[in-house]
Amino acid sequence: MKTVPRITDTEWEIMRVVWANHPITAAEIIERLAAADPTWHPKTARTLLARLVRKKALGYEPQGRVYVYEPRVTERECVAAASDSFLERVFGGALTPMLTHFVERRRLTRRDLDELRALLDQGADSSAPKTRRPTWKH
Amino acid sequence: MKTVPRITDTEWEIMRVVWANHPITAAEIIERLAAADPTWHPKTARTLLARLVRKKALGYEPQGRVYVYEPRVTERECVAAASDSFLERVFGGALTPMLTHFVERRRLTRRDLDELRALLDQGADSSAPKTRRPTWKH
DNA sequence: GCCTCTGGACTACGGATGTAATCATAGCGC
DNA sequence: GCGCTATGATTACATCCGTAGTCCAGAGGC
Structure with missing residues (x-):
């Protein structure tokens, strides 16, 4: 990697x-x-x-x-690296609380929501390593 | 603020x-x-x-x-500040591409997906802010 | 041909960061 | 009572970061 x-x-x-x-x-x-x-x-x-x-x-x-x-590096790579680092630092690596945080900010349009719902539906069948649960409750 | x-x-x-x-x-x-x-x-x-x-x-x-x-600062405040800064830096402030990026990584369990779907549904009811359109483009 | 201007190379510098060592002091064990 | 030890205070130090300034050589204007 x-x-x-x-x-x-x-x-x-x-x-x-x-x-x-x-x-x-x-x-x-x-x-x-x-x-x-x-x-x-x-x-x-x-x-x-x-x-x-x-x-x-x-x-x-x-x-x-x-x-x-x-x-000499792709935007994809850098976005992924920065995202991982952010996720680890601020949410202790827990993906779902992070997504929850952002969705809760409610600055999403109806169209954004539809888009995301579609994405979630696609993602439903993939194998998923469990994320570390944070110690704090959300 | x-x-x-x-x-x-x-x-x-x-x-x-x-x-x-x-x-x-x-x-x-x-x-x-x-x-x-x-x-x-x-x-x-x-x-x-x-x-x-x-x-x-x-x-x-x-x-x-x-x-x-x-x-002397709450975790909520710090998470919000760090999230804003990350969003701005890496995604130029665009929320949906950011969420898309994370969901696409497919590290979500089925339960995570359900949870998020529920969140999205909530968000849809509570005033999708088409008036408060952010300035940044999606 | 000489002078200027521009673009890259090198230098500067204060503040933040990660990582720790040294100093001084107040209790505690004996 | 006295030295050892834990604890906070102070100091250290190499890098990195943001923000530029200075130096030098080649290209172009005249």
Whole structure:
């Protein structure tokens, strides 16, 4: 099982841009970041790009005198890793309480609910390792 | 809206022990941590306790010559804050994709599924907020 | 050809984090 | 009474993170 590098808060913003637009130059990444949030400083973005390369979350290819970036980890992998880590940290690994928590926040539209119901129906037949029950009651 | 202090990975382990067992002394916290994971070093735990007090996540009361700790933030608050932050970071704030992701991992028992279905049904009755549409896209 | 500008490389720096060791002090066993 | 021990206080320290600034070399304008 491949281990993905740990992506930090701000790094996620960069990764999302790259995943959605690769191959992409630093200049364009910076432009898109700034479009979404004008407080992004170009230097900061470049530093983070370098760090992501060092972490092997991104790769690049010199193209003339600039670099063109590519993800070296998929969004799926990273989402899965971050999700596992979150689940473990906050819910002690217990999946159902976590889902319960989110569903209870009731910010779901009727359509969301239908969608999820359909998903649950599909999921009904799969083998399921039991999740660790949390010590606290929900 | 009260802002809860940011609880880090290892701090969560301590907080879970305190939430489940307060009021509780440092010695007992350390004992419980070590029981769950023998690699916990007492000194490390004490450092983290001090930090959690500084962050006002915990409070204490001298009881003879030892401290008795109490949470100063509820588990609910912290779970909600951590969940929001996770949702924002990894899913850009989009709730349904997040739920979809977890349900798709198919680690749910049939009973979990039933439970969730029941929850969804409840949610459907109680005002599906089509007026309070969130700003983020699904 | 020279100067400027841009893009990547390297440097900076305070605060957070994980992991612990050292210090000082107050009881407790003897 | 006195030293050992447990407990909280203080200190340590390498990394990581967010946020930039400085340095240097090549490309282009003129």
